[in-house]
Amino acid sequence: MRAKITGIGSHIPDVVRKNEEFMNHEFLNNDGSSFGSDNATIIKKFVAITGIEERRYISDDLFTSDIAAIAGRNAIADAAIDAETIDFIIVAHNYGDVKPDGGSSDMVPSLASRVKNKLGIKNPACVAYDVLFGCPGWVLGLTQADSFIKSGLAKKVLVIGAEALSRVVDPHDRDSMIYSDGAGAAIVESSDDDHGIIGQATATYTEEETYFIFNKESYNTKLENKTKYIKMYGRRIYNFALSKVPEGMKAALDSSGVDIKDLKKIFIHQANEKMDEAIVQRFYKLYDMEVPQHIMPMIIHKLGNSSVATVPTVMDLVVKGKMDDHQVNKGDVVMFASVGAGMNINAIVYRY
Structure with a gap:
């Protein structure tokens, strides 16, 4: 099942x-x-x-x-x-x-x-x-x-x-x-x-990574308002993601038994275009492969980082034929991958 x-x-x-x-x-x-x-x-x-x-x-x-x-x-x-x-x-x-x-x-x-x-x-x-x-x-x-x-x-x-x-x-x-x-x-x-979920991997890193994303008062110290806002250490997250996310993606793919050459799309969380490109390059490097064309549909240019909504949104747009150069067909193997506050990473391999 x-x-x-x-x-x-x-x-x-x-x-x-x-x-x-x-x-x-x-x-x-x-x-x-x-x-x-x-x-x-x-x-x-x-x-x-x-x-x-x-x-x-x-x-x-x-x-x-x-x-x-x-x-x-x-x-x-x-x-x-x-x-x-x-x-x-x-x-x-x-x-x-x-x-x-x-x-x-x-x-x-x-x-x-x-x-x-x-x-x-x-x-x-x-x-x-x-x-x-x-x-x-x-x-x-x-x-x-x-x-x-x-x-x-x-x-x-x-x-x-x-x-x-x-x-x-x-x-x-x-x-x-x-x-x-x-x-x-x-x-x-x-x-x-x-068809469906055929492989997955999840991990949580809670040493110095725990507070890479956190809540803190405004950078404007003159404000009396003490509301806390989302904050992050961008460079630390970048380095963490490049190190750990490709490993998580590989763990998920290996658990599925699918050859990486059969992977058709990667639906990845999108907070930073350069970071995502580097993550996918490192993932394919683990298999001594170059990144295939059109493997990673990107919506960040017009939609920004919508956190938990990014991965299902990009999948919805591709499945509904709303993104040029991207489509999925019955039997295609795709991957969902994400990284975020916690610090948490995960990946799922899915046969469409």
Whole structure:
């Protein structure tokens, strides 16, 4: 028995924020001092490294649980199932529902319970819970769905990744330009054929890596507001990802028994274009191979880093034929891979 994705859906917010809209921001160093260069130079270097030209934010009338429900509804429709037959709803996020003006995160009740309510599912046997696992949360949700299905505890699982990072960023931190909002979802069902999840690997590193991503007050020390925002040590994360993610990807591929030459797509978490390119190059180097063309669909240029939503969103766009030069066909072997706060990494090998 395998866990097979039978429906996929996403929600890409309508509000577009282009890089030029950050020209008037006062970017500061972490000690509150000014940068030695102007914003035009900062943004130019930012684009060269991350590849991000614009990003999407949710409108003020929406919360993370709202866009999670939208993506979930789209996945349910794509799978053509009755929502009342879903056994588990797993929602991966990191900050809960945050108001448009920021402030504290609202996580009680869980976002999964809110999503179940918004979807109108009445069946009490449909168990809803959240996953807090950094950016790899949605991929971990797939792993858990796989376990539920193989153990006989479930036949249908809705796995959602949703985040509104625009509401937890410090406008005085240049890293704020990386983050965006979005949601992606999949219906996972039990299957007796050879399609579905065929290999996986997960790891958590909690020595000095634990606080590579953390929460801290604004870099503007003059502010009386003590709200904490998402922060990161970008260079440390970059080096960590280049070292550990290729190893995790190899572990997942080796567990599947699939030859790397048969891998057709890599759906990878996207926070930094240069980092992703380097990760995939190192992964293929482990097999003494060059990276094939069109192996890694990229959406970061226009959508930014939407955390847990990135991987299911890029898969949804490819499966629905919305990305040039990218498609998946029945029988293709693809990989999901992610890295994020914790520090956590994971990878799944999947036969479409």
